[in-house]
Amino acid sequence: MSNLKLFSGENIPLEMHKVRMVQKINLLPVEKRSQCMSEAGFNTFLLKNLDIFLDMLTDSGVNAMSENQYAAMLQADDSYAGSETFYRLEKVLNDMFGMKHFLPAHQGRACEHIIAQTLVKPGSVALMNYHFTTTKAHICRMGGVIEELVIDEAFKIQSNEPFKGNMDINKLNEAIKRHGKEKIAFVRIEAGTNLIGGQPVSLRNMREVSNICRKEGIKLVFDASLLTDNLYFNKLREAEYKNVDLFEITREIGSLMDIVYFSARKLGAARGGGILTSDDKLFFFMRELVPLFEGFLTYGGMSVREMEAMAVGLQESLDMDVISQTPIFVEALCNELLAKGIPVVTPPGGLGCHIDAKQFCSHIPQSEYPAGALAAAVFIASGVRGMERGTISEQRLDDGSEHLADMELLRLAFPKRVFTLSQVKYIADRITWLFSNRSLIGGLEFAEEPKVLRFFFGRLKPKGDWPQQLVRQFRKDFGESL
Numbered sequence: 319m320s321n322l323k324l325f326s327g328e329n330i331p332l333e334m335h336k337v338r339m340v341q342k343i344n345l346l347p348v349e350k351r352s353q354c355m356s357e358a359g360f361n362t363f364l365l366k367n368l369d370i371f372l373d374m375l376t377d378s379g380v381n382a383m384s385e386n387q388y389a390a391m392l393q394a395d396d397s398y399a400g401s402e403t404f405y406r407l408e409k410v411l412n413d414m415f416g417m418k419h420f421l422p423a424h425q426g427r428a429c430e431h432i433i434a435q436t437l438v439k440p441g442s443v444a445l446m447n448y449h450f451t452t453t454k455a456h457i458c459r460m461g462g463v464i465e466e467l468v469i470d471e472a473f474k475i476q477s478n479e480p481f482k483g484n485m486d487i488n489k490l491n492e493a494i495k496r497h498g499k500e501k502i503a504f505v506r507i508e509a510g511t512n513l514i515g516g517q518p519v520s521l522r523n524m525r526e527v528s529n530i531c532r533k534e535g536i537k538l539v540f541d542a543s544l545l546t547d548n549l550y551f552n553k554l555r556e557a558e559y560k561n562v563d564l565f566e567i568t569r570e571i572g573s574l575m576d577i578v579y580f581s582a583r584k585l586g587a588a589r590g591g592g593i594l595t596s597d598d599k600l601f602f603f604m605r606e607l608v609p610l611f612e613g614f615l616t617y618g619g620m621s622v623r624e625m626e627a628m629a630v631g632l633q634e635s636l637d638m639d640v641i642s643q644t645p646i647f648v649e650a651l652c653n654e655l656l657a658k659g660i661p662v663v664t665p666p667g668g669l670g671c672h673i674d675a676k677q678f679c680s681h682i683p684q685s686e687y688p689a690g691a692l693a694a695a696v697f698i699a700s701g702v703r704g705m706e707r708g709t710i711s712e713q714r715l716d717d718g719s720e721h722l723a724d725m726e727l728l729r730l731a732f733p734k735r736v737f738t739l740s741q742v743k744y745i746a747d748r749i750t751w752l753f754s755n756r757s758l759i760g761g762l763e764f765a766e767e768p769k770v771l772r773f774f775f776g777r778l779k780p781k782g783d784w785p786q787q788l789v790r791q792f793r794k795d796f797g798e799s800l
């Protein structure tokens with residue numbers, strides 16, 4: 319594993335790979351960055367990649383691919399039906415999770431669409447540790463509602479709980495009793511729980527939830543998009559798995575679930591997705607939807623080249639040297655920021671470093687979107703693009719009022735094996751500067767607000783001229799430098 323300990327006692331987050339293909343990136347001057355942010359409606363989703371220095375928006379579809387993945391892409395078997403590529407991918411997945419059936423889909427939300435169409439009816443409820451944006455949207459679109467049962471500790475920004483993504487078993491039992499099992503569409507566990515800071519779920523918790531679901535006859539669905547970060551923490555933080563192979567752990571997870579689905583934009587470092595199940599009835603039902611919405615059963619909307627890359631990427635994602643780089647870089651950045659008194663989600667999870675905007679911008683009311691404002695300010699200060707994970711990422715309630723998020727987080731995601739340690743240090747340095755000038759950051763308000771998934775393409779504007787003030791302070795402190 320790559321977290322090298324030196325005699326001085328310092329851990330060096332050492333990269334266990336070398337870079338043999340590179341992409342040049344640009345660092346624009348601060349005035350230009352401010353202008354770009356303004357043109358993007360203060361929504362980091364609307365920035366252009368060319369204007370960004372370090373893109374930490376997401377780990378979706380932007381992970382570094384290995385030489386073996388590229389090599390596999392050259393051998394893809396291009397055919398509409400019955401492609402060899404599909405059978406190779408299917409075999410890898412069936413082995414990995416120990417499940418009988420595999421259905422391809424073009425990305426994670428497409429799987430959610432198919433699962434929601436299959437299991438959600440108007441009035442039904444999906445119980446889950448925590449929602450993901452697209453998951454919730456698909457369930458609600460079918461007339462269902464979601465209920466979140468994650469342990470209370472998940473909402474404490476600073477915590478020592480090693481598995482903040484765990485489902486609260488008492489809450490689960492209570493919810494089943496309250497709703498009655500007929501009303502429950504399914505229970506869902508999300509690995510590496512995205513919106514609470516990439517926080518893992520323990521195997522022990524998965525077993526407990528699975529036992530209850532089996533006893534009650536409720537389907538258990540596992541979102542494996544962020545599986546690799548979760549596996550890393552299962553091995554690191556769960557004593558009984560310390561010496562268990564990642565392949566064995568994944569098989570065990572598969573044995574506990576009725577459905578496993580994933581975004582291969584994350585898991586497998588390619589672009590695509592898929593659903594696994596051993597349940598014949600569920601399989602036959604979902605299978606009818608795949609050609610309708612995705613493509614024929616042996617490609618599901620994916621290119622065969624991506625499927626080949628995915629098959630190799632999935633196998634490589636059961637290697638601790640491969641999957642540990644993201645969590646150890648997350649930890650390195652979190653530790654640098656914590657040392658400066660900057661509030662981040664702890665313990666550090668997978669996926670990215672999550673800054674608590676409620677504390678960072680404690681002077682900005684939640685109705686003025688502190689996490690969105692911080693995302694804009696970080697881009698102006700550094701050229702680093704993060705993602706708002708707070709109230710902007712929520713939907714308004716039916717009566718049009720604002721649904722204030724549980725947490726206001728700025729996520730700085732680490733695409734897998736893309737950045738270097740000096741880039742991590744640059745980020746920490748600029749955020750430290752911003753922290754000492756945080757009183758300059760102001761709130762945001764919507765200028766254009768779409769009804770569904772507004773965070774993707776909504777446009778906002780600053781309250782006052784705080785971006786200009788931030789630029790002036792930057793010039794004062796950094797002189798001529800970018």
Ligand SMILES: *Cc1c(COP(=O)(O)O)cnc(C)c1O
Pocket residue numbers: 378425426427428450452453508512541543544580581582583584590591
């Ligand atoms: C990204 C993600 C999804 C959706 O996957 P897409 O490929 O982006 O559609 C679902 N669940 C989780 C946990 C994710 O991180």
